[in-house]
Amino acid sequence: MVILELQHLKKYYATHKAVDDISFSIPQGSIFGLLGPNGAGKTTLLRMITGIFYPDSGQIFFEGKKFNPEDDIAKIGYMPEERGLYKKMKIGEQALYLAMLKGMSRRDAMKKIKEWFVKFGMESWWNKKVNDLSKGMGQKLQFVITVLHEPKLLILDEPFSGLDPVNSNLIKDVIFKLAQNGTTIIFSTHRMEQVEEICNNIVLVNNGKKILDGTVKQVKDDFKEHIFKIGFDELPESFSSSAFDIVDSKENSFIVKIRDENKPANVLQEFLNHRAQIISFNEVLPSLNEIFIKVAGTKN
Amino acid sequence: MNKIWLVIKREYLTRVRNKTFILSTILLPLFFIGFIFASAYFSISSHENQKIAVADSSGIFKNSFQSSDLITYEYPSDVNADNFKEKGYSAFLKIPEDYNSGNDSISLISTKQLGIDAEDKIKDEINDAIRNQAFLKNNIDKKVLDSINKIDEDGMYKFRTVVKQGSKTEKSNAELSYGIGYGSGFLIYITLFIYGAAVMRGVMEEKMNRIAEVIISSVKPFQLMLGKILGIAAVGLTQLLIWIVLIVLLSSVSTSLFSADTLQHAQAMNSTMGAAGNSSAAMNFLNAKSTFLSANWGLIIPCFLFYFVAGYLFYASLFAAVGSVVNEDPQEAQSLMLPITMPIILSFVIMTTAVGKPDSPIAVWASIIPFSSPIVMMGRIPSGNVPAWQIIVSMLSLVAGFVLTTMLAAKIYRTGILLYGKKVTFREMGKWLFRKG
Numbered sequence: 132m133v134i135l136e137l138q139h140l141k142k143y144y145a146t147h148k149a150v151d152d153i154s155f156s157i158p159q160g161s162i163f164g165l166l167g168p169n170g171a172g173k174t175t176l177l178r179m180i181t182g183i184f185y186p187d188s189g190q191i192f193f194e195g196k197k198f199n200p201e202d203d204i205a206k207i208g209y210m211p212e213e214r215g216l217y218k219k220m221k222i223g224e225q226a227l228y229l230a231m232l233k234g235m236s237r238r239d240a241m242k243k244i245k246e247w248f249v250k251f252g253m254e255s256w257w258n259k260k261v262n263d264l265s266k267g268m269g270q271k272l273q274f275v276i277t278v279l280h281e282p283k284l285l286i287l288d289e290p291f292s293g294l295d296p297v298n299s300n301l302i303k304d305v306i307f308k309l310a311q312n313g314t315t316i317i318f319s320t321h322r323m324e325q326v327e328e329i330c331n332n333i334v335l336v337n338n339g340k341k342i343l344d345g346t347v348k349q350v351k352d353d354f355k356e357h358i359f360k361i362g363f364d365e366l367p368e369s370f371s372s373s374a375f376d377i378v379d380s381k382e383n384s385f386i387v388k389i390r391d392e393n394k395p396a397n398v399l400q401e402f403l404n405h406r407a408q409i410i411s412f413n414e415v416l417p418s419l420n421e422i423f424i425k426v427a428g429t430k431n
Numbered sequence: 432m433n434k435i436w437l438v439i440k441r442e443y444l445t446r447v448r449n450k451t452f453i454l455s456t457i458l459l460p461l462f463f464i465g466f467i468f469a470s471a472y473f474s475i476s477s478h479e480n481q482k483i484a485v486a487d488s489s490g491i492f493k494n495s496f497q498s499s500d501l502i503t504y505e506y507p508s509d510v511n512a513d514n515f516k517e518k519g520y521s522a523f524l525k526i527p528e529d530y531n532s533g534n535d536s537i538s539l540i541s542t543k544q545l546g547i548d549a550e551d552k553i554k555d556e557i558n559d560a561i562r563n564q565a566f567l568k569n570n571i572d573k574k575v576l577d578s579i580n581k582i583d584e585d586g587m588y589k590f591r592t593v594v595k596q597g598s599k600t601e602k603s604n605a606e607l608s609y610g611i612g613y614g615s616g617f618l619i620y621i622t623l624f625i626y627g628a629a630v631m632r633g634v635m636e637e638k639m640n641r642i643a644e645v646i647i648s649s650v651k652p653f654q655l656m657l658g659k660i661l662g663i664a665a666v667g668l669t670q671l672l673i674w675i676v677l678i679v680l681l682s683s684v685s686t687s688l689f690s691a692d693t694l695q696h697a698q699a700m701n702s703t704m705g706a707a708g709n710s711s712a713a714m715n716f717l718n719a720k721s722t723f724l725s726a727n728w729g730l731i732i733p734c735f736l737f738y739f740v741a742g743y744l745f746y747a748s749l750f751a752a753v754g755s756v757v758n759e760d761p762q763e764a765q766s767l768m769l770p771i772t773m774p775i776i777l778s779f780v781i782m783t784t785a786v787g788k789p790d791s792p793i794a795v796w797a798s799i800i801p802f803s804s805p806i807v808m809m810g811r812i813p814s815g816n817v818p819a820w821q822i823i824v825s826m827l828s829l830v831a832g833f834v835l836t837t838m839l840a841a842k843i844y845r846t847g848i849l850l851y852g853k854k855v856t857f858r859e860m861g862k863w864l865f866r867k868g
Contacts, residue, residue, distance in 0.1 A: 145862075181648040183849065200651075209648040215641030220445060228441055232434060232649040276645075 134159040140189035149175040151339035164330035165319040172339040205234040208282030223257035233280040323419040357389040362411035438658025484520040608813035612786040616810040627750040634754030652845040742805025745833040748840035755847030756855040778803035782810035789814040801832030
């Protein structure tokens with residue numbers, strides 16, 4: 132089931148086209164990566180999805196119906212890239228206020244806040260002020276505030292920036308758990324390597340335009356160049372073959388590119404024929420970063 | 432709406448619980464009362480007695496100067512312009528023989544200024560003496576002259592002004608209405624700045640903290656702006672209410688201090704010495720209080736509350752719009768605020784003339800046009816002769832005005848609150864006003 136569908140969204144500013152005819156859809160329960168370099172139009176796109184901006188043209192469908200910020204906003208949780216909290220307000224009161232603004236009753240909000248504060252080890256923070264927190268602690272608090280009202284769609288803009296590995300993992304685990312329970316997560320970042328381990332689906336934007344989208348596996352498959360890495364203990368004799376080209380060679384490994392219609396099995400057979408003591412053989416898929424550079428380069 | 436209510440509540444509670452709010456709310460009236468007492472004290476203590484040595488070569492002023500608790504006149508023969516200080520006089524009044532010839536003049540010689548009060552008194556004494564001298568010279572009987580002089584001294588007549596409108600007559604008091612008009616106009620002027628700036632700072636805080644985006648993903652920008660404006664309005668009204676209560680309390684405390692003994696004493700003096708005796712502080716205070724109560728408070732208070740709130744609402748959204756477009760640089764706020772502060776200051780200037788001439792065309796127009804009406808109308812209303820239609824038109828146009836400014840400001844606010852790092856020009860803001868969606 133598709134939870135969010137964007138059709139031909141456009142948002143132009145006086146000087147540039149921030150979002151220029153972007154369409155894609157997000158399956159429910161997926162962790163969806165919105166990728167692109169700084170200034171690609173990610174934040175503008177997210178602001179339209181959160182009802183902060185109205186698109187100049189195009190349409191957004193949320194849960195199969197036309198997106199109506201007034202009602203649907205309570206089902207969305209948004210953590211902007213630039214974190215923001217009232218510096219002088221007590222943390223507990225602040226969480227309560229923001230949860231109630233999302234439409235929670237006071238009692239439900241209190242219950243949830245206590246649950247999350249325990250889960251994140253923040254019980255003693257209630258009467259502190261944001262000023263007293265470190266940057267990482269502030270990040271955790273911001274995350275908790277974003278998920279308090281159990282949104283169906285959780286939008287996280289660069290959620291790991293400024294977090295140490297321990298807290299990054301803590302939040303990563305929570306993200307996986309939420310997704311298992313049916314929450315759809317949009318994960319916006321320019322750090323491609325994070326996406327590969329977290330997301331199932333991605334869309335790549337640059338200069339306000341969609342460059343590509345699909346599942347991570349599918350995108351990688353589309354861009355794979357039939358490159359394999361062969362590791363061995365010993366190679367008794369050097370040889371060349373019509374089945375592949377050697378791209379890179381090290382003492383105990385080769386990186387090869389398969390030629391034409393040949394199969395990986397043919398390559399492996401050639402090595403075996405030359406009595407190589409093979410210990411590993413695997414395909415080298417392009418990283419999203421490489422794909423992005425390639426695609427962005429050709430499209431420009 | 433529920434969300435606006437939540438915003439209002441937060442704005443109100445965080446401000447009212449703030450220590451600065453509590454301190455300023457309580458201390459301000461205390462400072463005010465302290466200021467009044469201090470200035471009263473200093474004006475009394477500066478009235479020390481001045482001894483003046485008079486050298487009257489003409490001989491006609493001898494004994495016609497009346498010594499008072501402010502000034503004592505003496506006529507020693509061995510004092511001159513050089514030694515009056517050593518002899519213990521604060522000044523030397525030299526009256527030459529032909530003082531009225533035009534060649535010579537009466538001169539008051541002292542080592543330092545005597546003060547305006549004392550100099551005026553001496554001049555009056557001289558004038559009276561010369562006038563009396565002239566009457567006597569022209570064969571006016573001394574007894575007749577004395578009785579004429581007694582007329583205004585004893586307060587044999589009383590003066591009052593009455594305003595007659597149809598069948599209704601009212602005792603009017605120009606000074607009082609001037610004071611109330613000026614005071615309430617000034618109060619609105621000051622509070623527009625205080626609470627307007629509070630709105631602006633609040634908006635700037637949300638923008639700088641970047642919490643605006645978090646909140647705007649839950650509520651509409653307009654709801655956030657309106658909630659803030661109304662929350663701060665509630666803070667302003669709370670503060671005003673506390674001040675009124677404090678002033679009423681303090682004035683009743685001071686009345687009770689003056690009452691009982693002092694009052695009986697004053698009234699006793701009053702009956703034995705006639706009207707001239709009521710110069711005691713207690714009587715003055717009671718007189719002031721009864722004059723004060725004679726003002727048309729039934730009209731003034733509701734009007735004040737209306738213009739206080741509606742004037743604030745008119746300007747607050749504009750302050751919010753400015754706060755939303757400012758980036759880190761406070762200098763920027765200064766220059767962007769100019770178009771808002773100018774009309775407020777201008778209204779104050781018009782108000783200062785309107786209290787004196789409540790019916791002048793500029794006062795009438797300025798009290799109807801929304802930009803200036805909150806301040807100028809309050810300067811006019813206590814005079815009691817503002818036609819009802821003018822008040823109604825002024826109020827209606829102010830309501831229409833703040834609905835309009837709020838709508839326009841919301842358009843700027845909505846864009847400005849999420850715009851970072853870019854200096855916004857008035858031209859751009861103008862464009863935002865006419866953008867749809």
